[in-house]
Amino acid sequence: MDRFEELFPRFDENGIALIKAAYSIAEEALAGRVRGNGHPFIEHPDGVAKIAYDEIGLPAECIAAVYLHEASRFSEDGCDMSGWQFGQDVMTMVDGLNKISTIKPKDTRLEAENYKKLIVSYSKDPRVTVLKIADRLEVMRSLDMFPKLSRERKILETMMLYIPLAHQLGLYNIKSEMEDIYFRYADPEQYRAITNKLKSTEGDRQKLMVQFIEPLKQKLLDEGIQYKLKIRTKTALSIYKKMQKQKVPFEGVFDVFAIRFIIDCEEDRETEHALCWKVFSYVTEEYESDTKRLRDWISNPKPNGYESLHITVKNKEGSFLEVQIRTKRMDDMAENGLASHWSYKGIRHEATLDKWLTAVRRALEHPIGSEEDPMASYYEEDILALPSKEVFVFTPSGELRKLPEGATVLDFAFDIHSNLGVKCTGGKVNGKAVPIKEKLKTGDVVEIMSGKNQKPSSDWLNFVVTTKARNKIRQKLSEAEFQKAADGKELLSRRLKNWKMELDDETMAVILKKYQYKTVNSFYAAIGAGEVDVADVKTWILEIRSTEPQAETPEPEKKTRGVSSNPKGGDDILVIDAKNVRGMDYRMAKCCNPVFGDDVFGFVTRTEGIKIHRISCPNAARLIEKYPYRLQKVRWSDNPSNGNFQTGLRVIAAKEASVINEIMDIVNTFRASIRQFSVTENDRNGTYDIMMKIAVPSNLELDKVISQMKNLRNILKISRS
Secondary structure: OOHHHHHOOOOOHHHHHHHHHHHHHHHHHOOOOEOOOOOEOOHHHHHHHHHHHHHHOOOHHHHHHHHHHHHHHOOOOOOOOOOOOOOHHHHHHHHHHHHHHOOOHHHHOOOHHHHHHHHHHHOOOOHHHHHHHHHHHHHHHOHHHOOHHHHHHHHHHHHHHHHHHHHHOOOHHHHHHHHHHHHHHHOHHHHHHHHHHHHHOHHHHHHHHHHHHHHHHHHHHHOOOOEEEEEEEOOHHHHHHHHHHHOOOHHHOOOOEEEEEEEOOOOOHHHHHHHHHHHHHHHHHHOEEEEEEEEEOOOOOOOOOOOOEEEEEEOOOOOEEEEEEEEHHHHHHHHHHHHHHOOOOOOOOOHHHHHHHHHHHHHHOOOOOOOOOOOHHHOOOOOOOOOOOEEEEEOOOOOEEEEEOOOEHHHHHHHHOHHHHHOEEEEEEOOEEEOOOOEOOOOOEEEEEEOOOOOOOHHHHHOOOOHHHHHHHHHHHHHHHHHHHHHHHHHHHHHHHHHOOOOOHHHHHHHHHHHOOOOHHHHHHHHHOOOOOHHHHHHHHHHHHHOOOOOOOOOOOOOOOOOOOOOOOOOOEEEEOOOOOOOOOEEEOOOOOOOOOOOEEEEEOOOOOEEEEEOOOOOHHHHHHHOHHHEEEEEEOOOOOOOOEEEEEEEEEEOOOOHHHHHHHHHHHOOOEEEEEEEEEEOOOOEEEEEEEEEEOOHHHHHHHHHHHHOOOOEEEEEEO
């Protein structure tokens, strides 16, 4: 058996010969080309071909089209296909894939529906779109090899286009994997925390499944029902979206997993339906069911072919479990979507294939979730926006700009150039005129409008979100106030000289209090702006000097100490006393430096008692996976912390002399203190790499410190270490 027969064992001799011919053309055309990791470029079409074959089940013509597409798109003169008759279907798919590969983000501004329309217009054969999804999955699996800007573009395209397309076509496994890859890059800390929690609770889920099936085993055996049980766990991103939508922690998401019955029986719909309902009756007889949560997609399958019974039941311990009941054929459909209809016998135009192609075409031609979308009425929940702390927008020339979530037209103007931001009067978003405070969405094309007489206003600080915009606005406002203050000081000095009067510090302090100005500079600026009449100042000076000023003695500050009590915890949960972090029973792990309030777990060591780790600790996944029997559930005491926790911060900052003092000032502003501080200069990047250890009473205080540091103009990146 040769290599291709091993890779594609379902195909007959003709199919294998077709793939071999296409591969030999690609191998010659791609010779010498390498990927970002230095490996031969032929690895990319190899990967796409395996996804198309193993995970979607496409026929040999599609596999050949993958290789011919990659060969021809890099060849200016085209590939030499003489001597081979690949057929019209294959060449139509190759042509469609080649045209789609010419679409660049700046040509479409990444407006998802327009981009999708372009893909559909180039996809005379709907299988082209399915192959494009397989291609994108291979790219997402290889993201690390791409440079940062290219990686961000590919993640953005995937989020806006390919994930919704995979959802529409019923390619749920591919959709879920792309979502999780996106989540891993978009929010690595949250991704790590959720995946580690899933690993640490895997044993509990297996135990629940064993307890669930025990009372049903004999009934199913007596009926001769052959079945397989498996646990379907939600993806990390799905869990995160539930947490955000319901505003609950990980433990508050009740449908983290479902127990799935997969019935092994002959592929006869009447027999399949009867067995599914029989299993359903046994489950609902044994367990209390929530009829509002019943989903019958056996009697009325979804347009994309999905068939299954879903019911939520409550076990004797009061835990809610989602149960899914389906046959082996239905499970194949649920896992692989409409693509599972492909015939491996080489029969063209059979009813199921035609039905599949029609459904794909219909799905592609209508926006997801619209009334015309064949799946619109079947979505159990809205397709939520993927979590992202950034928006990606474009200049009219197609240049990609990345901004924080909530950024406005004014933020965009300052991001282009400070002088443009200062003069910004509004903008055009996707050709429509909008005010400067208009919030931007990913995919928007933004054009800035400016005026030479425009000046920054303090009101701008109420809606801009970028550090650059805030700093520049403050700078311009300070410059304007400084000029007004200089004018006001000069005016008051002249008048005082004419009146033969002097203004000492004590008198100035009283006047500032009467006028309610916090600084002398703001008082002078008010005089310069005409808000304070200098004649009134003279009146106040005379009045103050005519009376004896009374010194005000401030009351001594009363200090209170927090009172802590020992809460009662469960027998199997270690309660951490926040005031005594160096107890005999446990210690804080130095690899992640937990702080009071962090999400944590305990790990029983051989010689040092219990080590407390953050759930997002880089070592957590390894410990949970390799030593689940040494994990200890822990929680913090209910009382606020009166102790101090040392934690590490790594700060990457622009190489500016002032930045170190600014960082220290912020730490000293809060209930925190610096215990260790080191700076490494990176001349190549023009940055400081700052490692510091600070002592804080809780993660709330730590979050304040980090948040304020992020607002500094010269801070590029900050993370816990």
